[in-house]
Amino acid sequence: MSQLRSVLQVGDARLKQVARPVTVWNQALQTLIDDLIFTAEKTNGVGIAAPQVGVPQRLVIVASRPNLRYPQAPTMEPTALINPCLLAHSEAVVAGWEGCLSVPNHRGNVVRYREIEVEYLDRHGDWQRRVWVDFVARIFQHEYDHLEGYLFVDRADPADVITEAEYSVSNAQLTVPRAS
Template sequence: MPEILQISQLGNPVLRQPSQVVENVKADRIQQLIDNLISTVQHAHGVGVAAPQVAMGDRLFIVASRPNLRYPQAPKMEPTAMINPQILAASTETVKDWEGCLSIPGIRGLVPRSRAIEIEYTCRDGKLHRQELTDFVARIFQHEHDHLDGIMFLDRVESTQELMSEDEYQQQFVKLL
């Protein structure tokens, strides 16, 4: 049965350590971690979560876009485990948008990201996938991919004036939608 895992918070050194390549995608430990990450991200009302956020050093994350309390306009997709993910190409067009993070509760930041990316990853059944992602889902992928390299969204914010509290974000942006 899947568990809801504790999410490491900003300041925990585990969030700054690079993760390690997953050698055996079908290992019971990895399959259980995937199930636990899916339960954790759904419980936390997130749209993605990376293994380092739950103190696991595996190069693995979940993209689970769906409308929820934190992201009411998110597109709906099935939670997808992305193992040993890579960004193969990125558009030169960048877009700034507000991001939050389960490891940095209460804060949003305006983060520049590539609007479109070409990616490759292994899914939980061991098959290699290659696809192009755009807009919000591309943003989720880039955010979670950063976690695998010990990078937090705060590292990408260009000015501290582009930070705001979650409460203020909800008042200014979510009620307008």
Template sequence: MSVILPVAQRGEDILKLKAAPVAESEFNSDWLLQLASAMHATMLERNGVGIAAPQLYISKQVIIVASRSNPRYPDAPEMDAVVMLNPQILEFSEATCFGEEGCLSVPDERAQVERAQSIKVLYHTLAGDVMETVFEGFPARIVQHEIDHLNGILFVDRLTA
């Protein structure tokens, strides 16, 4: 059984830090696999569609994107969970769209946030393989939201921008 971790809340310093990259020596390590498992379990437990390690008090560049219908996002498309280490957005579409976002670290607050409609992302898998994937629509929004966490940005910070 996976561990459910506490989620950092808005105002906590960990959420303002730039997360450290996962080192090559950490790929496929027991602690990284356990972290990914705990992140996934915590995300499911809290009806999230994505989660970033800094939200669980671990300042490392690890995110999970897992769009699926749940009580918080009833219209979310279904996709397999993707664990991304050291993700980088290589390309943003010129087309943008607004969509409702919430955050496990900012409970009970939602807002319309403008994001790129599609993005191309370079990342490593847990095993260390390099992947390049294009995400569109809601999954693209989740990736952008979670990568923001790695840079110390919450979705509410984008509302005043």
């Protein structure tokens, strides 16, 4: 049975470390994958990286789905990416609002590549290659940053980091029709 893992919070030095490659496929790895998927789901995340739960290994989960934090997220099957590599990216970049389970109650406007090509080992040790665009590409880049010791606040202009409450108000103003 999967367990909810505690997520490290901004300020914890372990979040600034570069993760080590995964070298052993065993039951502990499979359990970690299942726990990460469960933790992302239960905390309304669309992705999570092993370093966020104190495991300094190159493992991320990309698990886009609509939830309370990302109601417009596309739905995909949760995917474990072990020892992922960013092979290529578009020249086009796009700014977008990101949150992070390790930086609670904040969002930041971060510029990311619009399209990426990644290669990784799946949970069975088989090589996979994917091209992702838009929101799912953003999730991967955000989670990959965790493997390199970065948080979204390291990528955003400090003036573009706001509270969830400020984000909710500004987002509501964009979606509510105005009287003329």
